[in-house]
Amino acid sequence: MSNTSIRMRERAAVTGTDREQSRPSRATGPRKRRGASGLLPSGFMWILPALIISVGLIYYSIAYSGFLSFFSWGGGRQHLKPVGLDNYTEIFSDPVFWMAIRNTVIYFVVVFTVQVIGGVLFAAAMHSRVIMANVYKVIIVIPIVVAPATMAPAHIQVWQSDGTLNRILEAIGLGDLAQSWIGQSTTSLLVVILVGCWGSIGFGFILYFGAMTQIDPEMLEAGRIDGAGNFRILFSLVLPNVRSITISLAILNLITALKLFDSVWLITQGGPAHSSEFLGTMIYSETSGASRDLGYASALSIILMLIAVATSIIVQRSSRERAAARPRRGRRAVSEERNV
Amino acid sequence: MFETRTVLSRVGLQLAVTLGVLPFLIPIYSMVAKSLEGRGWGNYEAVLAVPGFGRFFLNSAIVAGGSIIIIYLATLAAAFAFSKLRIRRKEVYFWMLMAALTLPEVVLIAPLYSTAVALNLLGTFWAVILPIAALQIPFTVLIARGFIDGIPDTLFEAARLDGAGTWRLFWSVLVPMAKPIAVALVVLVLINAWNSYLLPKVFLINDDMGVVTLLPEFFKRQYNDDIPKVLAAAVVTAIPTIVAYILLQKQFERGMAAGAIK
Numbered sequence: 001m002s003n004t005s006i007r008m009r010e011r012a013a014v015t016g017t018d019r020e021q022s023r024p025s026r027a028t029g030p031r032k033r034r035g036a037s038g039l040l041p042s043g044f045m046w047i048l049p050a051l052i053i054s055v056g057l058i059y060y061s062i063a064y065s066g067f068l069s070f071f072s073w074g075g076g077r078q079h080l081k082p083v084g085l086d087n088y089t090e091i092f093s094d095p096v097f098w099m100a101i102r103n104t105v106i107y108f109v110v111v112f113t114v115q116v117i118g119g120v121l122f123a124a125a126m127h128s129r130v131i132m133a134n135v136y137k138v139i140i141v142i143p144i145v146v147a148p149a150t151m152a153p154a155h156i157q158v159w160q161s162d163g164t165l166n167r168i169l170e171a172i173g174l175g176d177l178a179q180s181w182i183g184q185s186t187t188s189l190l191v192v193i194l195v196g197c198w199g200s201i202g203f204g205f206i207l208y209f210g211a212m213t214q215i216d217p218e219m220l221e222a223g224r225i226d227g228a229g230n231f232r233i234l235f236s237l238v239l240p241n242v243r244s245i246t247i248s249l250a251i252l253n254l255i256t257a258l259k260l261f262d263s264v265w266l267i268t269q270g271g272p273a274h275s276s277e278f279l280g281t282m283i284y285s286e287t288s289g290a291s292r293d294l295g296y297a298s299a300l301s302i303i304l305m306l307i308a309v310a311t312s313i314i315v316q317r318s319s320r321e322r323a324a325a326r327p328r329r330g331r332r333a334v335s336e337e338r339n340v
Numbered sequence: 341m342f343e344t345r346t347v348l349s350r351v352g353l354q355l356a357v358t359l360g361v362l363p364f365l366i367p368i369y370s371m372v373a374k375s376l377e378g379r380g381w382g383n384y385e386a387v388l389a390v391p392g393f394g395r396f397f398l399n400s401a402i403v404a405g406g407s408i409i410i411i412y413l414a415t416l417a418a419a420f421a422f423s424k425l426r427i428r429r430k431e432v433y434f435w436m437l438m439a440a441l442t443l444p445e446v447v448l449i450a451p452l453y454s455t456a457v458a459l460n461l462l463g464t465f466w467a468v469i470l471p472i473a474a475l476q477i478p479f480t481v482l483i484a485r486g487f488i489d490g491i492p493d494t495l496f497e498a499a500r501l502d503g504a505g506t507w508r509l510f511w512s513v514l515v516p517m518a519k520p521i522a523v524a525l526v527v528l529v530l531i532n533a534w535n536s537y538l539l540p541k542v543f544l545i546n547d548d549m550g551v552v553t554l555l556p557e558f559f560k561r562q563y564n565d566d567i568p569k570v571l572a573a574a575v576v577t578a579i580p581t582i583v584a585y586i587l588l589q590k591q592f593e594r595g596m597a598a599g600a601i602k
Binding site for chain 2: 042043044045046047049050051053054055056057058059060061062064065068073075118121122124125127128129130131136138139140141142143145146147148149150151152153154155157158163164165168198201203206207210224230234251255258259261262266279280283284286287288294297298301302304305308309312
């Protein structure tokens with residue numbers, strides 16, 4: 001599945017929480033109208049299909065993963081061999097696992113940073129007077145609509161030894177830098193990360209572009225009168241106003257990094273020598289091939305899920321704490337505006 | 341946003357943006373240029389002439405269509421009930437659903453693979469459609485409920501006073517009213533299902549069940565790494581998505597931004 005789906009769901013989780021909490025009256029609504037609620041038809045049957053498909057399948061899978069993680073199992077007809085906690089202890093002493101965690105962290109930090117800066121800059125540029133803005137917009141967004149799996153051969157073409165990038169480098173006199181980007185363990189992660197940036201800036205762009213239409217132009221005007229330059233306005237006035245998007249993007253990118261599979265598998269297969277291994281590729285390798293162990297894959301899945309849940313809760317918590325401090329800054333901006 | 345008072349600064353901005361989008365074009369340029377190497381358009385003819393090429397698109401359409409129908413019906417029904425009907429412990433069910441929002445699909449493949457084997461579902465479209473639906477529904481329900489909450493209750497009460505039953509409320513009031521959000525969600529599900537790679541790779545093991553994201557690998561096997569043809573196949577695969585995006589730009593962007601912008 002494309003990264004988009006996870007991004008969307010993840011972001012919805014963030015905004016959904018805020019929405020539910022800002023609307024406590026909803027939960028008590030039906031109780032208030034108890035007398036009239038007899039008139040309301042019962043809706044349980046209506047939520048049943050969604051519950052069965054989604055809650056049923058997902059909770060079942062998690063429970064089954066938890067069960068399998070205590071066994072060693074080659075799948076199919078082979079019998080389950082109980083191993084206790086061995087899968088988990090093996091994972092934590094597996095250098096490949098730590099390599100995958102390290103790669104995930106690096107991937108997250110770089111792609112998130114590039115996505116925020118690139119997204120904000122492009123969104124601001126498209127809100128300025130630029131000729132043929134729509135053409136640029138389409139070019140920026142195409143990478144997020146075309147499947148990573150479809151684009152993978154193109155990326156290989158760019159990065160391989162006799163590929164486009166090396167030819168560009170030679171053409172501009174930097175031929176010394178030309179190298180086998182995908183094939184050596186020092187640069188394979190870089191390729192995966194840059195491909196990730198390529199495929200995600202457009203998403204940041206769409207969200208920031210939409211959010212910027214809702215910024216009060218008077219506030220920007222006030223900033224300008226105070227003598228702020230374009231970039232000062234962008235990073236001191238615009239960016240704080242689209243903070244909720246930045247937080248959503250942080251969580252989305254975390255999940256994307258944790259589940260990364262498509263482009264990594266097709267471009268580097270996690271190699272060479274596990275240098276671009278991610279949790280997604282590790283789990284997939286354990287579920288396919290002759291030496292597969294679905295128990296080990298399940299234990300990895302459980303760990304991945306726990307990391308995903310824990311980190312999104314932490315990001316949401318800290319963002320909410322900081323959000324509580326935010327109104328003050330907002331008011332100060334308003335009063336500054338009045339002074340002007 | 342950027343203020344460009346002078347001609348110089350306007351040209352500068354235009355130039356900066358142009359330079360900025362160049363990296364986005366490099367892979368696309370490489371793909372198209374390399375796909376024309378050797379026999380030129382003959383590569384495309386060869387790719388299109390491969391028996392079963394259309395089958396990949398048909399299979400993707402089946403996966404996307406099946407996911408859309410299931411998600412559309414389950415989502416609107418659930419969002420309608422969560423928003424407008426009486427359910428005991430409503431929020432408990434809602435949060436059971438929402439807890440699945442952050443789940444990466446790679447977590448599902450080990451348990452689902454063994455289950456699919458046990459139930460003989462391996463190599464059927466259900467093995468892909470159902471997990472896609474399961475993973476998307478929490479999100480689509482959240483967005484649709486937010487939208488339907490904004491439709492005034494009085495509208496439904498009026499229809500009920502006129503004697504409409506719940507079915508009638510759903511089909512004659514809710515479905516037409518929820519059309520804007522439904523279109524955005526359908527476009528989103530379409531793209532996600534069309535672009536899904538891991539689930540089809542694991543579950544659609546039969547040769548005649550490949551989806552478009554599996555095409556590059558198929559052609560690698562077919563042509564023994566004849567790169568121009570593999571890339572020609574990738575271009576042919578990418579074109580429908582790009583055309584669909586350009587035609588549905590607004591709906592697509594609304595789908596992506598739904599829920600993010602309050």
